[in-house]
Amino acid sequence: MTQQTSADGLRSAQWYGGDDRNAYIHRAWMRRGLPDDAFEDRPHIAIANTASDLTPCNRHLSDVAASVRDGILEAGGIPLELPVVSLGETQVRPTAMLWRNMAAMATEELLRANPIDGVVLLGGCDKTIPSLLMAAGSVDLPAAVVPGGPMITGSFRGDDIGCGTDVWRLSEEVRAGTMSAAEFRSSESSMIRSRGHCNTMGTASTMGLLAEALGMTIPGVAGTPAPDSRLLVAANATGRLSVELVKRRRTPSQVLTRASFHNAIVTLAAIGGSSNAVVHLLAIAGRLGVPLTLDDLDRIGRGVPCLVDLQPAGRFLMDDLHRAGGLLAVLREVRDLLDPTAMCIDGRPLVEHLDDARVWDADVIRSCGEPVLADAGLAVLRGNLAPDGAIIKPAAASPHLLQHRGRALVFDSVEDFHTRIDDPDLDVDADTVLVLRGCGPRGYPGMPEVANMPLPAKLLEQGVRDMVRVCDGRMSGTAYGTVVLHVAPEAAAGGPLARIRTGDVVVLDVARRRIDIELGDDELAAREPSAEALAAYARPLRGWEKLYVDHVLQADTGADLDFLLGSSGSVVSRESH
Numbered sequence: 001m002t003q004q005t006s007a008d009g010l011r012s013a014q015w016y017g018g019d020d021r022n023a024y025i026h027r028a029w030m031r032r033g034l035p036d037d038a039f040e041d042r043p044h045i046a047i048a049n050t051a052s053d054l055t056p057c058n059r060h061l062s063d064v065a066a067s068v069r070d071g072i073l074e075a076g077g078i079p080l081e082l083p084v085v086s087l088g089e090t091q092v093r094p095t096a097m098l099w100r101n102m103a104a105m106a107t108e109e110l111l112r113a114n115p116i117d118g119v120v121l122l123g124g125c126d127k128t129i130p131s132l133l134m135a136a137g138s139v140d141l142p143a144a145v146v147p148g149g150p151m152i153t154g155s156f157r158g159d160d161i162g163c164g165t166d167v168w169r170l171s172e173e174v175r176a177g178t179m180s181a182a183e184f185r186s187s188e189s190s191m192i193r194s195r196g197h198c199n200t201m202g203t204a205s206t207m208g209l210l211a212e213a214l215g216m217t218i219p220g221v222a223g224t225p226a227p228d229s230r231l232l233v234a235a236n237a238t239g240r241l242s243v244e245l246v247k248r249r250r251t252p253s254q255v256l257t258r259a260s261f262h263n264a265i266v267t268l269a270a271i272g273g274s275s276n277a278v279v280h281l282l283a284i285a286g287r288l289g290v291p292l293t294l295d296d297l298d299r300i301g302r303g304v305p306c307l308v309d310l311q312p313a314g315r316f317l318m319d320d321l322h323r324a325g326g327l328l329a330v331l332r333e334v335r336d337l338l339d340p341t342a343m344c345i346d347g348r349p350l351v352e353h354l355d356d357a358r359v360w361d362a363d364v365i366r367s368c369g370e371p372v373l374a375d376a377g378l379a380v381l382r383g384n385l386a387p388d389g390a391i392i393k394p395a396a397a398s399p400h401l402l403q404h405r406g407r408a409l410v411f412d413s414v415e416d417f418h419t420r421i422d423d424p425d426l427d428v429d430a431d432t433v434l435v436l437r438g439c440g441p442r443g444y445p446g447m448p449e450v451a452n453m454p455l456p457a458k459l460l461e462q463g464v465r466d467m468v469r470v471c472d473g474r475m476s477g478t479a480y481g482t483v484v485l486h487v488a489p490e491a492a493a494g495g496p497l498a499r500i501r502t503g504d505v506v507v508l509d510v511a512r513r514r515i516d517i518e519l520g521d522d523e524l525a526a527r528e529p530s531a532e533a534l535a536a537y538a539r540p541l542r543g544w545e546k547l548y549v550d551h552v553l554q555a556d557t558g559a560d561l562d563f564l565l566g567s568s569g570s571v572v573s574r575e576s577h
Helices: 021-030 061-074 096-113 128-139 165-176 181-186 203-213 229-248 258-270 277-288 294-301 318-324 326-333 350-354 414-420 521-526 531-536 543-551
Strands: 044-049 078-083 118-123 143-147 154-156 159-161 379-383 386-392 403-411 433-436 469-471 483-488 505-509 514-517
Touching (some): 044 061, 044 096, 044 229, 061 078, 061 118, 061 229, 096 128, 096 277, 096 543, 118 128, 118 229, 128 143, 128 203, 128 277, 143 203, 143 229, 165 181, 203 258, 258 277, 258 326, 294 379, 294 386, 318 326, 326 350, 403 414, 414 531, 433 505
Parallel strands (some): 044 078, 044 118, 118 143, 379 514, 403 433, 433 469, 469 483
Antiparallel strands (some): 379 386, 386 483, 403 505, 505 514
16 A cells, blocks of 8 residues: 545645544644644645654754754645654663664554654664664655764874774773773763764664665765754755655655665675664565565675775774765765666655765775775675574674684573683683574564674783674674674574584685584584573563564564564554544
8 A cells, every 4th residue: 555645635634624523623633833724735744753862862853853844844844743762772771673673663653643744754873764764664655864963073092982883992902901991981971072873884874874875865964963064954955855755746665666775785885884784774675575685785785895994894983974075975986886777855866966976085985996895795694504694794804704714612692601701711712703692683682782792801811802703693883893693593593503512613704605513414403402592582471572572583584573574555544533
């Protein structure tokens, strides 16, 4: 089902048009300052706002919403702010990913249930833009995204400091004894010094930029720093555009096509983006019925150079990318790899917006001839340890570890890991492969960002700074290291990860796209799953967690709920009174 409209083309007229009792009720309760003509052929635009004091990266979105509101009014629409579920990546436990699907479902239902003709989606922190795009794809009302933007760069001890990435780096220095706890604490106020989300190329920055690559923002907006007044100008323009989208009945299903996802995958490699984008792109595509698989991500991304020299893969930060020319300048460099048929919400192909883009700092945005990394696409691995796939981000890995053979050291849960990892008697060396299970969508539940396991303290003291790590969970987009992620099926779903034992030999070969245990298939299949791992898996009895565990799909398809795949459109068939 697609958009529900009245004879004059406005969906909201299904609520407000006519003289019967129900129309009276709908109009009367909305007359809190709205003029009479608010119910006469003026589009009603929801502003889906994820602002929340408990989502620090999104606190400023109410200011952005005010500019969107002005733009909607200026274009003749009726702006209606709609608070929606907000997920603070740094705050909620056990992991924000547990509620991404709930946030998407709740937003979808609210958009469908209310008398609106279109929506402007305001997100910033990691899960907010993915959940909003999943919702918009499912309800398919005219929609546009305004990304909240990154914070500005901080400095500590004379050097730029990147939020997220430097948390991991500095915390390891404390564990290694090269930084005091007092120094570590003093870096907090230097790291977070303005409104906005993480300023590294983490998940928040990645998903904001991918929203633009997918065509769902005004081109040139994504990556604008949150404190930059130009973000408010863009928000106003998006409000105005949202009214035009309703008039032209331009919906997400017309923009979010297979061509758009092709361009998003190219973009992901070119910016050195977060591995978390994989589960989000797959989930968004699943809501729209666009065929997209892990193999597509590997195939399209293979050979695409990383051109953006940003942490965690490089040196600079997001406001450097913005001043250097922004995403459009990056995409101009890889224009030949883009699908020219992909459209933006303004009705023009994405590639048409690249003609005037320029690179103003070639240290931040490299040319294809001098890339940060020649082949930066996320690699999809398969083998007897990951029959349905796993991923690794070569741009964040140590080159010497991309082909590796080592003895496994297995941890049955996050708690088991934290209990043992710093034991001075732990049987581990630099060649050991750290394996952590019980962290997938079902087993944790929610697939947390714990895969970039801290290294054993005794190895840090010896100067080791990277090891091969394998996990059915995720890694923060701000993190780095040679980490095999999203192993599917997860251990809790009966995957081979449940049967690996300490001492087994793990072979990683990224060039061949393989991750294997040196063990015969029959012997591996005959093993019983670890009793300790089975005991650690989540078994919720009620509420959202139970619904999630009973219905969540595996990482290789986006970890959405099985009954949320596809679109239900915007039709509501029954009246409320």
